[in-house]
Amino acid sequence: MKNRLFLGLGTVISVLGLSQVSVLAADSESGTETLGATLPLTWCIPFVCMLLCIAVMPLIAGEWWEKHKQWAVAGWSLLFLIPFAIFHGFGTMGEQLLEVMIGDYLTFIVLLFALFCVAGNISLEGDLVGTPKLNVLLLLIGTLLSSWIGTTGASMLMIRPIIKANKWRRRKVQIIVFFIFLVSNIGGCLTPVGDPPLLMGFMNGVDFFWSLRLAKVMVVNLIILLTVFFFLDTRAYKKDIADGRQKPVFDADTKKPVKLKGAHNIIFLIMIVGAVILSGVLPMKFPAFAKGINFCEGVTLSWAAIIEIVIMLAAAFLSFKTTSKKVRKANNFTWDAIQEVAILFIGIFITMIPALLILKARGSELGLTHPAQFFWTTGLLSSFLDNTPTYLVFFTTAASSGFTEGISTAMGVVPQVMLMAISCGAVFMGANTYIGNAPNFMVRSIAEENGIKMPSFVGYLVWSVSILVPTFFIDTLLFFL
Template identity: 60%
Template sequence: MKKFIAFWGSLGMMMVMNALPVLAADGSSAGSHGAVPLWLCIPFAGLLLCIAILPLVKPVWWEEHQPLAVVFWSLLFIVPFAVAYGTGEAVQTVMECIVDDYLTFIVLLFGLFCVSGNITMEGDLAGSPRVNVGLLLIGTLLSSWIGTTGASMLMVRPVIKMNSWRSRKCHIMIFFIFLISNIGGCLTPIGDPPLLMGFMRGVPFFWSLHLIGLMLFNVVLLLFIFYWIDRRAYRKDIAEGLKPDITKPGTQVRIKGLHNLFFIIMIVAAVILSGVLPGLSVFQDASGNVLGIPVYKNVKLTIPSLIEIVIILAAAFLSFRTTNSEIRRQNHFTWGAIKEVAVLFIGIFITMQPALMILKAKGGELGITQPFEMFWSTGMLSSFLDNTPTYLVFLTTAGALGAQNGMVTTLGIVPIEMLIAISAGAVFMGANTYIGNAPNFMVKSIADENGIRMPSFFGYLLWSLSILVPVFILDTLLFLL
C-alpha cells in the first residue's frame, strides 16, 4: 500500500510540475510553427512514463525493447506534427534537434565515458562515511572545472569500487548525483551547459563565482545529511558482518591510467572552444552567421561543433590506444550504459520539442518578475526538459524586464539577483530527476551495471522531494527573497 501511495503521489507531483507553466501559457504557443497544441506534448510524457514505470512492471521486456519504445513515441510526435505543419517542417525540426543538440551531447558523454573507463583506483581505502564524504567533496569541487559530466565519469567507478563490500549503498550514488552531477557545476561555464550559453551571451567567465556562497551552503548541508544517513547504513553493514577486503595495514591508494587526465583536459578544451569559436569572425559569414556544413534546409553542422566532435572522438580513440585493457577489465567496463543513454535520450530530445516550443513562445508572458519565481520556474522545468534552452528562455525573459542596473548581456540588462536565481535553478534542480541533467542517467546506469539497486524514476523523485526540495526552500528564504 505504501508503494502504491508513493507511486501515485510522485506521479501526481510530476504532472503538476510539468503542467503549471504550460497552463500559464494558455495551452498554446505562437512561435514559428504557429499555435503548437498542448496535446503534442503527450509523446514526451508517454516516454517519461515508460522510463519511470516499465522498469518496475516489465523489467526484462524494457531492457530488450527500449529502442521500440523510443521509436513509437518519437513517431507519435513526428507524424502528427508532419500532418499539421508539413513533412519538410517536421524533418527540419527533428534534424535541428539531432544536429544542434543531441549529436554534441552524446559525443561528449561518449568521450568522457571512454576516457574515464580507462582510469582506475586501487588500494585499501574502503568506503566509510568519512571517506565517502571526502570523495563526494572532491568530485563536487572538480565539477566546475572539468564539468559535471567529466567529474561524474571520473569519480563514479572509484566510489563504486571503494563501497563494493557494502550492502546498503544506493544512497551514496543518489547523493553523488545530487552533488557531483549537478550542484558542483555552478561556478564556471565549463561546469554545466546553461552557464556556457550565458557566457556566449556576454556573461563574464568568472561571474558564476557569485554562486559560491549558495553552492557552499547546499554542499555543506547535503554532506551533513549524507554523513548521518551513511553512518547509519554503515553501522548496519558492519553489524551484519560485512567488512572491506583490506590485507595491508595503512592507507595505500594507487591510480592507474593517470595519463588519461590529459584526454579529459582535451575534452574540456573542446567544450570551451565550442562556446568561444562561434563569436570569432573567422567562423562567421558576411551576415554574422556561424559557418557550417549544410544538412537540411536551414540546418547545418557548424564548424565549431565539428571541431568539438573531432577533438572529443580523438581523445577517446587515443585513450583506448594508450591504455592497457586490463584497466577496463578492473573497472568492469562495458558499453551497456552508454548504449542505454544514447537510445533513451534521442527519444527524449525529439519528443520534448513541442514543450520547448511552448516555453519559448510563452515564457515571457508568465508574469515572472521576482528572483525566487525565476529560481523555481527555471528549476522545475530544468528537472524534466533540457536545462540549456530553459535557462536561455528565462534569461531572455529577465533581459526584457527593462532593468537599469545589473549584468549587461546581448539579451539586455539582467539584474544580478535574477541571474543568480536563473543560474542556480537551471544547475541545481537538474538533480531532481534522472533526466534532469546528462550525467544523472549515466551514473544510474553504471551503478545498475555494478550491482547497485538504484531507485526507480519515481523512487529517485521521492529522494529529491524529501531532501533536495527542503534545501531549495532554504535557498529561497536565505538567498533569493
C-alpha cells in the first residue's frame, strides 16, 4: 500500500512539476528570489495542518494513524503543491519542490538511513542494571558522543543499550525524554559534525573548532538537566522498587562482562562522519566539486553531495554484509523507526516550503539586534522548521548587519556572542518538539517498539516547556544578555 501510495504521489508530482522544468523561466515571472516577500502566511496552512495531524491524530485515532499516516502526508503535500502550481506557475512549484527534495531531503534521509543501519548492527552486551546513577552515566556518554558522531549517530548507538538496561523497570518515560533532550540535541553543539546547522556555519567560513566555545553553555545545560533527571529518575526508581519490581542481581561467577558486538561497525560510523565532513570541505578547497548534476536553474546536486551519498550508502551496505543477523536480533532491529521518519519528514519538508521562503525573504525585517533575540527566535523557529535553513537565515542576517568586530565569515563579520546565540538556539531548541530534530522521532519510535509508552506530541511539549524552557532562560541570563 505504501509503495503504491508513494508511486502515485511521485507520479502526480512529476506531472505537476518535474515535467515543467523546461518552462521554468516562462512560468516564474516574478522569480523565486522575491517570491517569499509576497507570499501571504495562508500558504503555511498545510504545514500547520501537517503538524496538527502529527500532534492530534495519535490521540484521537491512534490505530488508524499508524496504518494510514502516509495518506495525511500525501494529502497535505498535494494540498500545498497543486494550489501553489496554479497560482505561481508549474515551473516555480517544480523548482521549489526539486530544491527541497534534492537539496535538503535526499542527503537528510540518506544520512539518517546510513546511521540507523550501522548503529543497528552494534549491540552492547552484558549485565547492565538500570539505576539512576547508571542512567546518568549513559546519558553523559551519549551527550559527549553526539558532537563527534552526530546527534543521530549517538542516538542510534546509545538508545538500545539504555532501553535494555532499564527493561526491568516500569517507570522509564523520563529516561527517554531526557535522552532526546541531551543526546539527540544539546550534545551536538561542539563540532560541525554534531548538528547540520554548525556544518552550514563551517561551510560559510566559521572555523571548524570555533564551536568548542559553546562547551561552557553545554556544561551548564548538562549540570541542570542531569540534576533534574537524577531527581526524577530516583523518585521513579524508588516507586518501582516499592511496587515490587525486582532489580536484576547477577552472580559474580556468571555475570556477563560488558562488551560491544559488531564493534567493527565503528569503522563504518567513521566513514559516515568522514563523508559529512568531506561534503563541506571539498567545495571550499576545490570549487569544481560545488558543480554537479543540474536539475534546473538553481537546483544542483553537487559532486560533493554525490560522493557523500555514495560513501554513506556504501557504509550501510558493508555494515549489513559484515555483521551477523544475531546482533540485529539482539537489538530488536526493525525498519519501523526509519520508515516513520521518512514518511513524516517528506511531508514536513514539502509543506514547510512557503514558511522557509517567507523566513528567508523577511527574516531581516524582524528587527533582531540583541543576542537573546537571536537565541530565542532562531530556537523557537528551529523547534518546528528545519534548523539548518533557519540557522542560515539568522546567520546571514547577523553577518549583513554591518558589524566590524567578531568572527570573520564568508557572509560578513558576526559578533561572537551573536554567533553563539544563533548556534545554541538552532541546536538546543530542536529538543522542544518531536519534529525539531529527526533523531527525536527515531528515538521515540524505537522506544515504543520496545514497549515504552511515550508522551504524545502535546505531552512531550509539556515536558519541554516545564524543563527545557526554564533551562534556556538560565542560558539567556548567563550568556546572552
